[in-house]
Amino acid sequence: MTDAPARPARTRRVRAFITRSIDDAQLARPALALTSLVVLCLMILGGSLLPVPYVIERPGPAIDVLGEYEEEEILVIDGAETHQTDGALMMTTVSVDGGPGYRVTPVEVVAAWFDSSKMVLPKEVVFPEEQTREQTTLANTAAMSSSQQGAVAVALDELGIEYRDVVMVAGVQADGAAEGTLEGGDVIVSVTGETAGDVKGFQRLIEAAPDGEPIPMTVRRDGQELTLEVPTALVDGTPRMGVMLAPGHEFPMDVQISVGSIGGPSAGMIFSLSVYDQLTPGALTGGRSIAGTGTIAADGAVGPIGGIRQKMVGAEETGAEYFLAPSKNCGDVVGHVPDELDVVAVSTFEEALTATETIADTGSIEDLPTCEDVTTP
Incomplete structure (x- = not known):
């Protein structure tokens, strides 16, 4: 008879154990959920900071070649008669985020996709995989040097000066x-x-x-x-x-063009106009602010460049009123011209010179070819 109460006691203990287990599980659920959320957030944050194989092109500064850059006069001509000028002839640039030694994150890439002033490109388009940052810098420096030499030569050809x-x-x-x-x-x-x-x-x-x-x-x-x-x-x-090494020229005057660490050949046309401006009387621009871009060939042909949409934005932000664009870039220009910028299409140095002189005289591009004219069938 003394063993009879044992069954209720064991039952109570089992029920108490089950109750405590349920309570412990209920208490654990919020902690587990919170821990999982923190881990997920950390994974998302870590993934958003990982480098991705893209570069982002964004508007760079527009620089007046007739003025100064980094407290140094850009265009200096010694050994020839030069003339005072006015207005601005602006070379335009693109800044690149990413590439060897630098990185962009998924967050930056996604943000750039929704920003019309930026362009996302595969890294290898701008920086070939086998090329180091130092080699890329050297190539850009060499391209800029050759561009300057060619630009001076085209201006001197126009003026009939031998070299x-x-x-x-x-x-x-x-x-x-x-x-x-x-x-x-x-x-x-x-x-x-x-x-x-x-x-x-x-x-x-x-x-x-x-x-x-x-x-x-x-x-x-x-x-x-x-x-x-x-x-x-x-x-x-x-x-x-x-x-x-590159083809170059020895001129009958010393021409120095200094733009710091900026590289590439795309300022050739603007360099040619600037040299021509300094070697001829009066202000070629008529005091107006004219920006532009385009390579320059030995025969004066103006070639296409990359990042023209970003360059137009940079030109407008710097205060340019007019923009000279290579005709072969017009497909990328139409529909993307900033509101306060008038764009003229040019394919040769002669056309760029005529456009600049017309803008100087009239303050209008009414009689000049636009990219809409060039791309219209």
Whole structure:
């Protein structure tokens, strides 16, 4: 009889255990949910900060070539009569987020997709996979140097001023073997005592030099000939100096164009107009603010460039009233012209010059070709 109460006692204990378990589970659910939310947020945040294989092009500054940049006069011509001018001839630029050594995140890319002033591109379109940031910078520097040389030549051709064709050092790679020995703008006179008539000829002479040994070179710098021993370094098993050679010119006057670290060839047309402006009486722009873009070829042809929509936005934001656009870019221009900008389509230096003079005289583009005219069947 003394064992009879045991069953109710065990039952009560089992029920109490089950109740406590249910209570504990109910208390755990909010904690588990909160923990899961925190983990999810951290995963989303981490994913949003991971680099992605894209670059973002956005409007860069429009820079008056007739003025100053980074407290330095951009265009300086010595050894020839120059003339006071007025107004502005603006080169336009694009800033690039991303590429080797830099990164953009998914959040930035998504935001750029919804911003009409920006362009999202695969990274390899702007920075080839096999190319380092230093190599890209060297290529852009060389392109800018060659563009400036070609631009001066086109302006002098228009004015009937003669000059001499040469091969020059268009750029020296930072930390490259030749840094501190060769300089951008050096004119190549000879390599290992021999001369050549073009870039490929000098490249063959350089490649024939003994591996690992300094290469004897004679260059002309600031009117003086210098005999140099140019060091090399092995890059992927091949001796390299870390320079880029390009066709260039020696002019009867000294023309210096300084735009800091900005690279690329797309300011050629504006450089040509600016040199022409300084070498001729009066203000070519008539005191107006004219921006533009486009490469310039030896025959004066104006070539297409990238990022023209961003460049138009940058020009308007800087105060340009008019914009000279390469005709071959007109497909990207139509429908994207900022409200306060008048755009003229040009395909040659002669057309760019005529457009500038017409704007100066009339303050209008009424009689000039627009991109709508060029793209209309």
